[in-house]
Amino acid sequence: MSFRVHEEAVLEIRGLAKSYGRVEVLKGVSLSLFAGEILALVGDNGAGKSTLIKCLTGTVSPDGGSIRLRGKDFAPLSPRQSIASGVSAVYQDLALVEELDVATNLFLGAEPLKLGFLVDRARMHDEAGRRLEELGISLPSTRARIADLSGGQRQAVAIARAVARTMTRERGAIVVLDEPTAAMGVRESELVLGIVRGLRERGMAVLCVSHNLPQVFRIADRICVLRSGEMLWCGRTEDISMSGAIALISGVSPAEREDGGQGL
């Protein structure tokens, strides 16, 4: 964990614990996230990844441990509070309205108004176009309906919205992505990965939950492995091999494991 010792972490999670009834989902998990990095959180189903994310976005309140955001205690009680603090998440279901167009979805709940009550559609489309362009996202039109877009394009819109919400404190803003390329083809995945890399270049901190290890190894700066609610390993991507990661995730130790995980 000597990654960028000179830089303070944007997000510091220490000893985070959460139980649902008798089931301990998080058993004192610690994690640091820095600006301008992509941190991949990997682990099998039920490892506690979703719960960890939910603690960050205010949908679940942890039982123990601490979360510090930019050096201050952070305990969001609702998604709204979490977004206001610069932590925005894109869930797998994307939360887009298919019937509405791209711009309307980008600004859902935060539509620009004129005269205080009229939706300023011209400005909405202008700004939507500008924001998508900044992120290097190309779509047929900001007037295209979500229903007419591909999976990758939809993910792009959802990411753009998450980024737009945290725009106010861009440096050190945190974007949480839950399986951003699930069920996507190669070309679509590349599109999304390109956008995620773009976020890193803009100095954002990206926490990406994924099952897709080949992709994780391509884009992540660091990898953290969760298993049964415990953080088994956190370190630089180059310090662990794919088979090592698989062994950690599954708990099955393969005979020919090339040991890169010094964290063990």
Add this chain to the structure above:
Amino acid sequence: MNRLPQPFWIGLSVVALSIFFSRLSPRFLSGENIVNIMDQSSINIVVAVGMTLVIASAGIDLSAGGNVAVCGIVIASTIKAGFGVVPTVVVALLTGAILGLLNALLVVKLKINPFMATLAMMSVLGGGALIVTQGIPIYGFSPDFSWIGRGKVAGFPVSVLVCAVVVSAGVFLTRFTRLGIYVAALGGNEEALRRNGVSAHLYKSALYVLCGACAAIASVILTSKLNSAEPLAGAMVEMNAIATVVLGGTKIRGGFARIEGTLLAGILMGVIRNGLVLAGISSYYQQFVTGFIILAAIIVSERSKEEKGRKK
């Protein structure tokens, strides 16, 4: 052929049927009769505008007819108590809005399925109207009040002008305000709305209140036209309104609120009714024919959706 929006086909049907009916009866296309059709359609269209909002949000209001009946009784009582037209209309609007709010509370707070909640309310309101009046209509209002249903301004019946205002307000709300966006979002993905920090409950409630207010406006026109408050006046009002909404292209499972489509569909239903009467065909056929037209409209709109799905 399905690329064209449903309102286009409704408009085309209005024209085609008008030509057909004018063949059967030359009086059909007279200026007097056209105004007549608009006048007869106004009540249904007013209810249907409110219904469009609720249906687009993936809800429904089956209690609209009961609401019309109850508002009628409230109007009659208010006038009989000696109040003027303006206070009477205000009281009616408040009554309609409160009944709408009641629906909203059932749906939003008690989380009862809108169909069941408003079905129960339909029964409660319809039964209540019968209990209060003992089934006997209340007659005899001031001529001032009759003006709303029978008067004219610049050649247009007041009811048509009121209807025009309600339709314009509906178009304005859905096209230019946040409510319009949230109606579609409620119908499409309520959770998305919530996740983005919008109070889905607040906006959903507003829609039921607006729908109740529309029923109240319709009740004012109807009570004034009949010059009596009929406890059974609301029968089939909600069914006709729902049919009009669906015919107008608003999807029954929610999505965009197509107020313009509702207007055209309301005119189409008026044309059918009026045309059949002028052609000397029994009015019983009206309901029968309307049913087939609604079926055709639904088949067309479902097929166009399928085709789009295949294209992807």
